[in-house]
Amino acid sequence: MAATSMEITVNAVDPARAVAFWTAVLGYQIRHVRPPYTVLGPPPGGEGPLLLVQRVPAHDGAGTRVHLDVRVPRPRDEVRRLVALGATLQGYVDESDQGGGTWWVLHDPEGTPFCVCPSRG
Numbered sequence: 588m589a590a591t592s593m594e595i596t597v598n599a600v601d602p603a604r605a606v607a608f609w610t611a612v613l614g615y616q617i618r619h620v621r622p623p624y625t626v627l628g629p630p631p632g633g634e635g636p637l638l639l640v641q642r643v644p645a646h647d648g649a650g651t652r653v654h655l656d657v658r659v660p661r662p663r664d665e666v667r668r669l670v671a672l673g674a675t676l677q678g679y680v681d682e683s684d685q686g687g688g689t690w691w692v693l694h695d696p697e698g699t700p701f702c703v704c705p706s707r708g
Contacts, residue, residue: 591665592706594656596639598646605640613638637707655701656690662703666691669703 599605606625609615615627615638623642629635639656646652659665670676673696681689690704 590660590706592636592658594637594639594658594704596641596654596656596702598643598652599640600643600645602640602642609638609640651700654699657701657703658706659703660706662689662691662705666693666703669693 597605597609602623602625606617606627609627610617613627613635614630614633615635616630618626618628618637620626625640627638627640657665666674666676670693674693677692677694677700679689679691683689688705690702692700692702694700
């Protein structure tokens with residue numbers, strides 16, 4: 588099976604504030620910025636998952652502010668595998684025409700949302 592990695596995504600109305608907070612808390616560094624995302628990671632030689640800070644227009648109170656992103660080389664195949672394991676496919680987002688990619692939104696068997704995304708470069 589191909590390598591799978593995990594990222595944690597934090598939704599933020601004020602991403603600059605969230606980035607400042609989480610870099611101070613974790614000792615992480617900004618890896619790169621592509622609005623609406625800022626990717627944080629451990630310093631060279633450090634360990635830990637990437638943390639994505641994602642700008643959102645507002646917190647609606649009903650949604651989840653933190654979710655996991657599962658990154659795999661073949662996301663379509665992984666979505667099929669996860670659905671067979673009990674996940675529920677909610678939909679997908681396609682931003683490939685804007686320089687982004689495609690990712691799928693699923694819920695685990697308990698209803699917790701997560702995304703399946705292509706592996707990073």
